[in-house]
């Protein structure tokens with residue numbers, strides 16, 4: 001069985017209102033993940049492209065976050081309106097969207113200037 005070409009992990013972590021780190025899915029609706037899933041399905045990209053809900057990716061200050069593997073791309077502040085162009089540009093044409101890319105200075109940096117605690 002072939003490997004996934006793109007496996008999208010969409011953070012659906014929910015935390016209580018007022019939590020210092022915030023969260024990617026405050027209402028717990030998984031709306032962003034569902035939008036990716038629908039876009040993948042409508043374009044007939046399955047089964048090699050898959051969008052799964054994920055727990056916290058530890059980039060909360062930049063949420064909502066999406067990680068794309070095996071490319072290792074981390075996008076932040078992703079909105080539902082961004083879903084079609086992520087699929088079109090990144091998944092279909094291997095182009096990284098700089099406006100959504102979490103800065104290397106912030107990614108996995110516990111001292112990221114955006115971190116609130």
Ligand code: FES
Pocket residue numbers: 011012013014022023024025055056057058059060061063064065
């Ligand atoms: S809650 Fe989404 S990255 Fe932490």
